[in-house]
Amino acid sequence: MKIPVIGLRTAVAVILVACCAGGLGWFGMLHENNAATPVIYHYYQRYFYEETETRNAVTAILLTYRMYDTIFEAAILLCSVIGIAHFLRSDIKTT
Amino acid sequence: MSEVDRDSGIVQSTVGLLYPFIAVFSVYLMLNHTTPGGGFQGGSMFAALFIIRVLGLSVGELKVEALYRLEKLLVVFLALIPIIVLFSGLMPRTPLLISWYLKSVEILIGVNVSIGLTIVVFRFVFYTQED
Numbered sequence A: 001m002k003i004p005v006i007g008l009r010t011a012v013a014v015i016l017v018a019c020c021a022g023g024l025g026w027f028g029m030l031h032e033n034n035a036a037t038p039v040i041y042h043y044y045q046r047y048f049y050e051e052t053e054t055r056n057a058v059t060a061i062l063l064t065y066r067m068y069d070t071i072f073e074a075a076i077l078l079c080s081v082i083g084i085a086h087f088l089r090s091d092i093k094t095t
Numbered sequence B: 001m002s003e004v005d006r007d008s009g010i011v012q013s014t015v016g017l018l019y020p021f022i023a024v025f026s027v028y029l030m031l032n033h034t035t036p037g038g039g040f041q042g043g044s045m046f047a048a049l050f051i052i053r054v055l056g057l058s059v060g061e062l063k064v065e066a067l068y069r070l071e072k073l074l075v076v077f078l079a080l081i082p083i084i085v086l087f088s089g090l091m092p093r094t095p096l097l098i099s100w101y102l103k104s105v106e107i108l109i110g111v112n113v114s115i116g117l118t119i120v121v122f123r124f125v126f127y128t129q130e131d
Helices: A008-030 A036-052 A057-065 A067-094 B009-031 B039-057 B064-087 B095-130
Strands: none
Touching: A036 A057, A057 A067, A057 B095, A067 B064, A067 B095, B009 B039, B009 B095, B039 B095, B064 B095
16 A cells, blocks of 8 residues: 655645645735725715715615626626636537 | 426416416515515516416417617616715715615615526526427
């Protein structure tokens, strides 16, 4: 019975990935109490009606302040449809 | 799909009964723009309408290629309308435009999602029918 030996390259890769993940997590936690978040929160709460005339703050954020998010969600749906149509069609033609 | 009895009277009458309710509820979800997030849900319900129409009522095939072209056109419009309205600076001054903008964007999202889901389901249905 042969025990699998982890090579040096694999060990280094695992350590590097762990360090990167830990560092990213630490970096994210550093900015958790950033002063920018409450400012944006208060800004939306205060000015959303004057700026967008929308009666709901979440609708104002989704459809005006962060419209790019909605546009690219639709684009992602189009990409997935293109992928499915392309792959299934090519399969049907070859078989 | 070949084992499914498409001419079943129970399925046909149930689908016929549910059909208008699904249509009305999906349009209601899409047009109720004061609360957030109606487009995707209304669109998926509208896709269910197309799907039960073919699977339950055994109506002929939809033209998937035309739907595919329409989907691409709708994504272009969905990108153009917000860019024109939001970047032109008309937003805070004209409440009527904002109301129409929100309605049109929700309807575009809904139709886009419904066509996308319909294409996906039809691809899979006709793909499995080929075997």
